[in-house]
Amino acid sequence: MTPQELAAQIARILSTIIDGRALDDDASLTVTEADTQVERPRNRDHGDWASNVAMKFAKRLGENPRVLAEQVATEIAAIDGVASAEIAGPGFINITLDAASAGETARVIVTEGSQYGRGAALEGQHIHLEFVSANPTGPLHLGHTRWAALGDSLSRVLRAAGAEVTNEYYINDAGAQMDKFGRSVLAAALGEPAPEDAYPGEYIHELGAKVLEQIPDLAAQAAEDRAAALSLAQEAAYQQQLAEIKDSLERFNVHFDVFFSERTLHTAGADGTPSPIEGSVDRLREQGHVYEDDGAIWVRTTTFGDDKDRVFTRGNGIYTYFAADAAYYLSKKDRGFGEKIYLLGADHHGYVGRLTAIAGAAGDDTERDITALIGQLVNLNGAKLSKRAGNIVELDDLLEWLGSDALRYWLARYPADSPLSLDGEKLRSRTNDNPVFYVQYAHARTRAVDRNAEAAGIDRSAFEPAQLTHDTETELLGKLQQYPAIVAGAADLREPHRIARYLEELAADYHRWYDNCRVIPQGEDPVTDLHRTRLWLNDAAGQVIRNGLDLLGVSAPERL
């Protein structure tokens, strides 16, 4: 009996009861499983699961919660697998399961394997997830790591809930920043002094050297035609930098389905069709949201809650960044995505109003079709990192220093809107200070037990869940049963950190169980069905930790 099944049963019971009252109550009350979700009481004296439906519905039925609870509890107690259902406090129904019914979960988990915890709550949804989208004018650094870890984990969680998700990286490969980047690299390659506004950082010189390798006669070309040489150098540096970014992301176990080039938005079709940007201003104009003022072309974004209208085309005829944003949004819409999620740093939260307005101007539902997740920036030992300042801490350096697992886990275990500090010393320490080790250790323990069990001749030929009665066993089983709801909740709220927090609790329950309940008999004691049954539970715990870590993009090692 899983909590989901229990909730479904309670929904049926409550519906029947309410139908019986409908004679003298015209209120049309419908009961959904969302209303009848049971929760795990903090205090185990309150049973395995608790329901608050009596308090929720008593008022709408005009009844005393405890009286309603009494009636519901009687029905619950009659469910197969339920040992008791008792009324407590203002109207809680505390439910205790038969040990066999609770223990059955262990076998379910082992049978379902990597599928355990996956659901269909978001089935049919085609979600677009854009994150990182760092300019290809430099290496990924600390400022990008949080979104990389969070975005990749979020997409895994959404997929686990049944959604179809496309991870996309928007490459800002057009515009003034790219020009500046090109000039910086060209100067470095030719050994010239850096331009006034050049990008700082040693990597510019490294890129310059690589460009020179590819174009040995760059100096001669520059002497002949500076603009052409600049263009060549810029393109070579861009391709090199983008390749390095992709490489870093792969090593961070972050996967993108699409790298979307901003240039394609500026490029007209070979057959003379207008560029996506040109096309988008016309499309917005058709919707009636475009006007001209003072030589510029504006979009009336204030219609959709933006705090000011935005310029699409400047007085000098050049498109603004907003124009590209609008065209990009329309591209996502045209490609058939429903919800478009943007992961943005708090330093970009001023964009939310205009992005939302674009969705509205495009005729989309600003509530349903666009989501902006704003996150706080990462600190490193208290010092915030800025690319402009030149003191770059690169993702590659962090990976080498801390490893992908520790970094991924740490970045994913906090809510996005919570400030986060990366403490290198803590992340390198192999103690409880570093929760990824705690969780991975629990997993490695399950594998060690599995290996030792096999060596001791303990197999899974018996499964007697009624024997799983130790306090630590009911705790562990209860935790394992919660996993599908945790995944569904994390997906629904777009909060992958809930997976990490859950895993830490699960690991603690597993460690406690390990210390109290042996899978392998001591000394000359015989192997019993209890040991065999516990092997199922051990494997179930390992499976769930593995499934959860996978959602975070963190490995589940066989040994530590």
Added chain:
RNA sequence: GCCUUGGUAGCUCAGUGGAUAGAGCACCGCUCUCCUAAAGCGGGUGUCGAAGGUUCGAUUCCUUUCCAGGGCACCA
């Protein structure tokens, strides 16, 4: 000024209207002839920033307010 996100134990932080608000760290003890002691067990700590409101019930929702971070371009 406007928008936005925080304020929870000594520290770092969890906590999607429920019962006595939790974890790790730090501090003091305890547990390995036996599956990994990178573990477990025991010991105490809170005006949930403040004040109102909604509710059977508020750390959670609403309003006001104090403090802190971030943002408010015909930049990208």
